[in-house]
Amino acid sequence: MKDFDSLVGIWNEQKTAPQIDYKEIINQYKKSREKLSLKFFQEILLMLPAIFIVVYLWINISFSFWTSYLGLSIVAGCCFYFIAIQLINIKNIVNSNTLFDKPQDHIKFLQKFRKSRYIQHTRNYKIYSIALGLGISLYFIEFFYSLNIWIMLGIVAATIAWFSICYIYLMKIYINKEEKRFTEMIENLERLNNQFNDEV
Amino acid sequence: MPSQEQIFKEIFQANSKKIYHLCFGYTGDDAAANDLLQETFLKVWQNLDKFRNQSMISTWIYRIAVNTCLTYLKKEKRQAKDELTPNIIENKEEDFEDKEKQEQVKTLYECISKLDENERIIITMVMDEVPYPEIADISGISEGNLRVKIHRIKHKLTELYNQHERL
Numbered sequence: 001m002k003d004f005d006s007l008v009g010i011w012n013e014q015k016t017a018p019q020i021d022y023k024e025i026i027n028q029y030k031k032s033r034e035k036l037s038l039k040f041f042q043e044i045l046l047m048l049p050a051i052f053i054v055v056y057l058w059i060n061i062s063f064s065f066w067t068s069y070l071g072l073s074i075v076a077g078c079c080f081y082f083i084a085i086q087l088i089n090i091k092n093i094v095n096s097n098t099l100f101d102k103p104q105d106h107i108k109f110l111q112k113f114r115k116s117r118y119i120q121h122t123r124n125y126k127i128y129s130i131a132l133g134l135g136i137s138l139y140f141i142e143f144f145y146s147l148n149i150w151i152m153l154g155i156v157a158a159t160i161a162w163f164s165i166c167y168i169y170l171m172k173i174y175i176n177k178e179e180k181r182f183t184e185m186i187e188n189l190e191r192l193n194n195q196f197n198d199e200v
Numbered sequence: 201m202p203s204q205e206q207i208f209k210e211i212f213q214a215n216s217k218k219i220y221h222l223c224f225g226y227t228g229d230d231a232a233a234n235d236l237l238q239e240t241f242l243k244v245w246q247n248l249d250k251f252r253n254q255s256m257i258s259t260w261i262y263r264i265a266v267n268t269c270l271t272y273l274k275k276e277k278r279q280a281k282d283e284l285t286p287n288i289i290e291n292k293e294e295d296f297e298d299k300e301k302q303e304q305v306k307t308l309y310e311c312i313s314k315l316d317e318n319e320r321i322i323i324t325m326v327m328d329e330v331p332y333p334e335i336a337d338i339s340g341i342s343e344g345n346l347r348v349k350i351h352r353i354k355h356k357l358t359e360l361y362n363q364h365e366r367l
Binding site: 001002003004007008010011013014015016017018019020021022024025026028029032097098099100101102103104105106107110192195196198 | 205208221230234242263267305316328354355362
């Protein structure tokens with residue numbers, strides 16, 4: 001039978017030691033900064049072709065219908081929204097300094113942050129898809145009058161099919177997955193929060 | 201005047217071992233403990249200017265470590281492992297007595313891994329002789345309540361250890 005003081009004695013005998021030194025950490029910091037800049041760049045790069053196409057169409061094609069311009073503006077707005085939201089998220093993660101706060105406050109921040117991410121990934125993504133669909137539909141109106149009806153119907157059918165697959169199938173899977181992850185995360189955070197409650 | 205790197209080196213050398221114990225006690229895994237230690241000191245390096253004016257640097261470092269541990273669990277969905285990695289016993293040529301001691305250390309870490317998350321954090325600090333007011337400050341629990349908690353955790357850990365020894 002051992003008492004707690006004997007356990008402290010065992011604890012003091014341990015030879016476990018960290019396997020990293022301070023120089024590695026400084027190097028790691030430099031690397032992670034580079035990685036972050038690359039991530040920023042990648043996010044912007046991903047949307048650049050779409051923005052380029054919109055700008056190209058706007059400048060080079062003289063549309064007769066105002067709906068085409070409105071459609072293009074909505075599509076461009078969606079692209080900018082996507083970039084902005086990605087950059088804001090990265091910036092928020094980098095600048096969050098709740099690691100210095102008491103564990104309860106840090107857990108509360110995590111809960112809030114996860115919630116906002118969840119809303120972004122589910123509700124906002126729905127709005128984003130609807131807006132993008134609306135923008136493309138408005139853009140297509142003019143083509144009804146200038147293109148062969150069968151070609152136009154083909155394009156519209158393909159677009160609707162793609163949006164239906166995204167909205168009905170892919171997005172449902174995505175939202176279900178996010179919901180499951182979110183519930184699990186919040187439950188775990190709640191449990192931790194209760195553990196750090198200042199009550200006995 | 202000492203350089204940033206020199207200050208960081210001193211802070212790292214003075215605190216890394218205890219922080220590593222905390223991370224090891226929390227995760228029960230050597231690789232994860234090293235990852236958490238690295239993440240903690242990355243934050244320290246990043247905020248070195250703020251640390252310079254702090255009288256109790258160790259409190260801040262502990263707090264970052266605790267929060268990093270809590271976040272890490274969520275991020276990686278890691279659970280403390282019952283089986284500890286074998287390199288806890290470092291030297292194969294150690295004498296029998298030393299091996300036995302390190303075996304006891306391994307058992308102790310296994311018992312710690314069976315505690316709740318906050319209990320693991322608190323008890324590793326207690327065993328590393330962090331003063332109670334500092335533990336209270338780090339964990340955000342009032343000193344009175346902390347003393348009661350520590351009493352319970354000590355009892356729980358001792359029970360677990362003795363049960364393990366009886367097996």
